[in-house]
Amino acid sequence: MTDAAPSASPIDHSVAEAVAGGLPAAIADLGALVRIPSVSWPAFDPAFVAQSADAVAELLRGTGVFDAVDVKRAQKAGFPDGELGHPAVLARRAAKNGRPTVLLYAHHDVQPPGNDADWQTKPFEPTVQGDRLYGRGAADDKAGVMAHVAAIRALAEAAGDLELGLAVFIEGEEEHGSHSFVNFVEDNRDALAADLIVVADSDNWDAETPSLTVALRGACAFNLTVSTLEHASHSGMWGGAAPDAMLATVKLLSTLWDENGSVAVAGLTSHEAATPEFDEAELKASAAFKPGVAAIGTGTVPSRLWFQPSITVTGIDAPSIANASNTLVPQATVRISMRVAPGQSSDEAREALFAHLTANAPFGAHLEFSDIEGGDPFLVDTSGWAVAETKQAMTDAWGTEPVEAGIGGSIPFIADLVRVFPEAQILVTGVEDPDTRAHSPNESLHLGVFKRAILTEALLLARLNRRS
Template identity: 40%
Template structure:
């Protein structure tokens, strides 16, 4: 663990943001460090592989012993932008250890996944009980569907009997869980235009159509007063497992006193099996830079979370049609910069899930439970379609309080140790069921 922690600090200090407009050099540097770390784990073949339209994937493999299965390990080395530095209690790209937690962008999502793989593989000192394949991608946070196309074109490179996706986590620290469902996602940018250029609000306000006002009306129409989605054809789903209590959710999400939650149905239904539409950005004048003008153009970025069985394209079409219908005053509306990804629903499990249950119970001291995840991992559904007989197992060190995608992201180091231990025990158990005497 001391070496793993130092490796995570080094990797998380690299601002590997693979979004447009951010420098490419740090992303490529993170790929190089990831390649170096996989070599240190004793894998005989490690290389960077170009991915069309994206950053390179780091790939590694080791052959399976006679009769043993092969396991694919997945994670990603790119991270979300840090956002407002003033919202961070520590510098986002200067990993800082406080009370057993390592703070910094990417310490949890998903560089903890890379380190979990590396630490677990190091335990075998190059003598792996299973065949090992490792795939670490470089643009999951912005455009993971580009790796999907790569997998579809190179199935033999990726083929495995079990696939570990280390990009989820437990509801609470020390509360082991296996993620059995993921929502799909879609995202788009909407632009509204009303005037050739912005005009003086005193001379023209009250008659000139304001693009920002039109856009706000359109976006707020997506939900009713209770917070449920109004778009036809997007019904609320249901999740059979147990979700968090309302108080647990309020504490984790940081909901302010007196502010109610939105939507209907159980929290598990809302978070893991229903649609969610979120406006994640507005391209309009800032408050500090505001001038007295009626706006000619306004833009927004909208993200949609889709139930595991939902179709991203159909969902996107329904939302775009709805926004066109509610557009006021004959404004000009256009859409672009589309991203889509399918959801995932696991089967009940087989040999791999049984081995994972035993490994997780040894590492955490208690058996895991099934949970859903509201987030999306674009690659997972492609892996499921490409390799329908493979077991896909999702777990990791990103607990619900890890603040992924938010200021003050952190990973708990004890949770990271337990996760890496789980993976090492799983590989031993899955490769040789009698090796651990369990």
């Protein structure tokens, strides 16, 4: 269903017509953003992130509803003095006549494209195939940016002079740790203050069913260097008696999971909550299992993904096969990524994992921890008026009731929003679906989901524009 519900008010019907009429322009503008390779990682040209910020600022200025639209930067937290983060966009209009203020968040930076050969289309050339738009950032999260822009356009067209307060914060480094996020929020606290915060950076149950994200796991990532020898030695001369670092690393890593693949680290907790039905067959299809590969963990599939901790080794630095020689490796470094269940702080979980690794280091191996990052999990308070309003808008826009869902991924900065704006209600929505492949080759956006996400937000804003 792509129009407002039959029982909706005349303004809701006008909003639905404005969304439908503005959809081609929204898709075209999204395509223009996708063409800008705004990768925020250090190895990529930061000029493209700046170009992307300028493009987003122009789109927001073009709505004609804001008192000010600025491109701003803030100092990175924990970095050398004076080092600034990538540019973000901040727009603001004041509320009138007691109306609430809504802060809309998304990010305009993207993940690296990876190997172009793994893409069916060019990663930064937006391409429509069937009902999907392909390209890096087409969904994560430039579609979130454009959902905000298109919803504001539709609201302005349908409602005319707005009384709703609006703030828009489009970040420029979410994909690389949001290092300046805390300082940006503190620097611009007054401009960002709102009654409701909508974070458009999540997904939906499927292409026909919306979901409201009510739980997010926290995150902790770090480099672990395992050292056993002062230098490399001949593997034939000393192998079998001298412990090489790769042997120690493999044995140490194997202690992190039990025979089912569940995390086996004392001190890590799980969260108990009801979950919707989602069987292992759906898991295997959605996660692209190879034939014969079994799922890991215990409990319902959603509980494993949303409410239990997980640990993944995401990278290894050791001699490549091309450079392999008959030597005992003196040290190896791995990147470990841990997801933390709601209810436990990232710091507490990290200390439990560090304690486990230290206690289980084989052969007296030396351990070093570095490049540590983290963010706390989040549980949405579903008792507030904003949740009811948003779920009704989703129902009207999609023609089906939303699922309250958790997300296995993390949005660590939400904990910062909770700390800085404790009175604000925070909602997590999104434009993705199970086939989006965010962060992976062949990332894509379902255009029907895009339209319904825009309509959801436009209906919500229109109704809040009438709310005292």
